[in-house]
Amino acid sequence: MKIEILFLSRGGQGAVTASRILASTLVEEGLYAQAIPEFGAERRGAVVKTYIRASTQPIKTHEMIKNPDLIVVFSRGILDIIDLKIFIGDKNPVFLINSSTPVKTGFKTFVVDATGIAIKTGLVVAGWPVINTALLGSLSKVTGLYRLETLIKILGVFFKGELLEKNIEAVKKAYEQTHEATQI
Amino acid sequence: MKSRERIKTAMIGNHAVAQAVKMARVKFIAAYPITPQTIIVERIAEMVERGEMEAEFVNVESEFAALSTTMGAAMAGVRAFTATSSHGLLYMYELTWWTAGARVPVVMAVVNRAIGPPWNIHTDHNDILTLRDSGWIIAMAENVQETFDMTIQAFKIAEDPKVMLPVAIGLEGFILSHTAEYIELPDQWEIDQFLPPRDPDKPYRFRLGEKFSIGNLGEDANHMMLKIAAMKAMYNAKKVIEESDHLYEKIIGRGYGGLVERYRLDDAKYVLLSTGAWSGTIKDAVDMLRDEGYSVGLLRLRFIRPFPTEEILKTLSGSKGVIVFDRDISLGKSGVLATEVLDYVDRDISFWGVVAGLGGVDVSSKEFASIVKGFVGEVEREGFTRRETVYYLNNEVFEI
Numbered sequence: 001m002k003i004e005i006l007f008l009s010r011g012g013q014g015a016v017t018a019s020r021i022l023a024s025t026l027v028e029e030g031l032y033a034q035a036i037p038e039f040g041a042e043r044r045g046a047v048v049k050t051y052i053r054a055s056t057q058p059i060k061t062h063e064m065i066k067n068p069d070l071i072v073v074f075s076r077g078i079l080d081i082i083d084l085k086i087f088i089g090d091k092n093p094v095f096l097i098n099s100s101t102p103v104k105t106g107f108k109t110f111v112v113d114a115t116g117i118a119i120k121t122g123l124v125v126a127g128w129p130v131i132n133t134a135l136l137g138s139l140s141k142v143t144g145l146y147r148l149e150t151l152i153k154i155l156g157v158f159f160k161g162e163l164l165e166k167n168i169e170a171v172k173k174a175y176e177q178t179h180e181a182t183q184i
Numbered sequence: 185m186k187s188r189e190r191i192k193t194a195m196i197g198n199h200a201v202a203q204a205v206k207m208a209r210v211k212f213i214a215a216y217p218i219t220p221q222t223i224i225v226e227r228i229a230e231m232v233e234r235g236e237m238e239a240e241f242v243n244v245e246s247e248f249a250a251l252s253t254t255m256g257a258a259m260a261g262v263r264a265f266t267a268t269s270s271h272g273l274l275y276m277y278e279l280t281w282w283t284a285g286a287r288v289p290v291v292m293a294v295v296n297r298a299i300g301p302p303w304n305i306h307t308d309h310n311d312i313l314t315l316r317d318s319g320w321i322i323a324m325a326e327n328v329q330e331t332f333d334m335t336i337q338a339f340k341i342a343e344d345p346k347v348m349l350p351v352a353i354g355l356e357g358f359i360l361s362h363t364a365e366y367i368e369l370p371d372q373w374e375i376d377q378f379l380p381p382r383d384p385d386k387p388y389r390f391r392l393g394e395k396f397s398i399g400n401l402g403e404d405a406n407h408m409m410l411k412i413a414a415m416k417a418m419y420n421a422k423k424v425i426e427e428s429d430h431l432y433e434k435i436i437g438r439g440y441g442g443l444v445e446r447y448r449l450d451d452a453k454y455v456l457l458s459t460g461a462w463s464g465t466i467k468d469a470v471d472m473l474r475d476e477g478y479s480v481g482l483l484r485l486r487f488i489r490p491f492p493t494e495e496i497l498k499t500l501s502g503s504k505g506v507i508v509f510d511r512d513i514s515l516g517k518s519g520v521l522a523t524e525v526l527d528y529v530d531r532d533i534s535f536w537g538v539v540a541g542l543g544g545v546d547v548s549s550k551e552f553a554s555i556v557k558g559f560v561g562e563v564e565r566e567g568f569t570r571r572e573t574v575y576y577l578n579n580e581v582f583e584i
Contacts, residue, residue: 016362023194023364033194035364039220039305058366060464062327062359063548 002057003145004065006093007050008082009074011043014132017158019050022136025154026054029146034059047078054145070143072135073097074114079105096142098131102181112138112178114170121170137171138178148175191369197328197360200367201293201353202227204335205265206237207375212257212264214242216250219305220357221269221295228265247276251292255283258290259398260391261384263339266290269357270297270311277314283350284319284414286398287387289342290350292320293335296460297357298543306544307356309460309512313488313520315352319414321421322489324354324459326445328365331355333438334486340379340428346420348387356461358544370436378435418490425487443492445484446499448474452481454560455499456552457525458509459485462541466509469552480556485521497528505534505563507556511541518573526572534563540576547576555581 005022009015019035026033034053051065067089073079076099084105087093095105100113118129133155140148148171155167195203201224205213213232215225232241240257244250250266258264268276273294283290294312298304315322321341325331331353338351355361390396426442433439447467449455458466463484473480483499485492500506506529510519517523522537529535536559541547558581562569574581 020194020196020364027192027194027366032366033364034366035194036359037362039358039362060327060467061549062356062363062461063465064546066548 002053002055003070003143004068005052005054005070005072005139006065006068006087007048007052007072007074008078009048009050010078011046011048012128013048013074014130015048015050015074018132018136019052021133021151021154021158022052022139024157025136025146025151028150028154031056031145032059036062036064038064047082067091068093070094070096072139074131074135076103079103094142096135096138096178098135102183104183107182109180109182110138110142110178111181112174114138114174117170117173117177121166121173123166123170133167134170134174137174140171141175141178148172190371193367193369194364195328195367196223196362196364197325197331197355198223198295198362199227200328200332201267201335201355202231203369204332206231207370207372208263208336208339208379209376209381210237210265210339211239211262212242212254213239213266214244214250214253214257214264215266215268216244216247216272218247218269218272220297220361221267221272221293223361224267224293224295247272248279251276251279251283251290254290254292255279255286255288256390258288259286259389261382261389263343263382264290265292267293267295269295270299273311273314274299280315280320280350281318282399285410287348287414287417288350289339289348289382291335291338291342292350292352294352294354295357295361296354302543304543305357307359307461307511308542308544309354309510309520310542312352312354313512316489316520319349319418320489321347321349321351321418321487322354323351323487324485325360326461326463326484328360328363329367329438330440331360332367332369333432333436333440336375336379337425337428337432339382340431341421341424343382343386344420344424345383345386347417347424349414349417349421354460359461368438374436378432422490422492425490440486442495443485443487443490444495444499445486447482447484449481449483449499451479453479453504454481454556455503455506456480456482456509456556457485457496457506457521458482459488459521460511462509462511462547465547465549466552468549469556472549472553473556478556478560488521491524493528496525500525500528500533501530503533505559505569507536507538507559509552510537510539513539513542522572532568534559534569536569536571537573538576538581539573545577551576551579
């Protein structure tokens, strides 16, 4: 088994941190994992790509992911400026999108209002709702690759105290609220 | 060997280096931040600050000062470490020759990054290869696990009385430095067993109040004699590198094969040759090609200095064709590895030196496989091909 995941986010949304939490969670579940951030001249607000691999076998490659099995979109608005065709090859990707309403991608699509969850949970830093961990809660449900309790255990490595509690609340809510909203 | 429950986690390459420096019980670190190396220095500084490492961390004003200070500490007998990248390495360049010439066993992580202009923060191997003729032992890691293991082994090699040369470990910017990967961490007692404290008196020791001079102006013949002695140490290092790898495998349970790693080379008619992180990608290409019936394997250079001449000779003799992948270029000649490997490729063996991936340009396993197919196709069609330098960019192999 080998799964390739692409995070599409904006600089500052915490996708790189999320990818590292995800990689640690996958390893905790007994899988091999790899999280490659694509850094460039990006600054806060620019579109950032992050690549995650999960596999039952050791991962040898260090190439970028061109044709992911799963695409996680941190802001719905990214879909207006990115041509999704560049990520579609011989596999049809599944989408997980941070959105309060259904989104038409032409592929199997899950949505979760991660922004709403972050605001309600009080996960807002400098005016930015912090949605990265919530999306990992959703991803647990969408992929079935790891359990929510494993994710929560790993969150305890990255966060402490009140911040940890809020993140745990966010991932639980996101897990519950993630639903399929495929529109072909 | 008794079975152990090891810590298994995902870690980025820079943290793996910092963790190895801690577990090697390094006593002195001086470094100056530069992308993509900064996280190594930050993490070490945090660990020293929190008291997790019994070491002195010195903030310095430049890379030149970083290596001067590290070299000084090592001359006083302690295990010392620094780290840099690209332009930072160039800024400390003069001191790299002093360190090697004075036979000071420091270890330095070089987080590979292209040298500008044009300004670039992504990987290629040209930065660490500027050390090629300086007397530094040069190692290149393939993944985060090896980055950790190599850093530990580097101290063992550098401090061996038969070697006494500095070691540079290359880990590639972003695709290793910032990439979180599966890693198994040994216990501290295992590392301690592999790497005892450094003998502070070897090769010599500076002490406060004692008069001592090193590297002074001497007779010209002495200069040449010392260069020959350093060359002998490089030859000695070959055996020490292999022995260190074996001992590490015995104690910690993971070995790599010494100076080179051989991947699916048995009976391979065509030999691919590379170094660094994209070797993992090339291994995937080898798997794809083998599935399609191509007789290929990979010889990965773990060390570039000392150069694994014997291993290369042994592998290449009797092969039908050789492709060297260079993520570097010696402008006016060819890829650096191609130049060096060509010495050992008989005139009747087909050869391509492929320069690719400069400035971090991503090359996928499918692309590697397609380059190899192009090469094999040419050999089968024409009976022979010999191209010292071809370039691969934007899905195209071309000459200029």
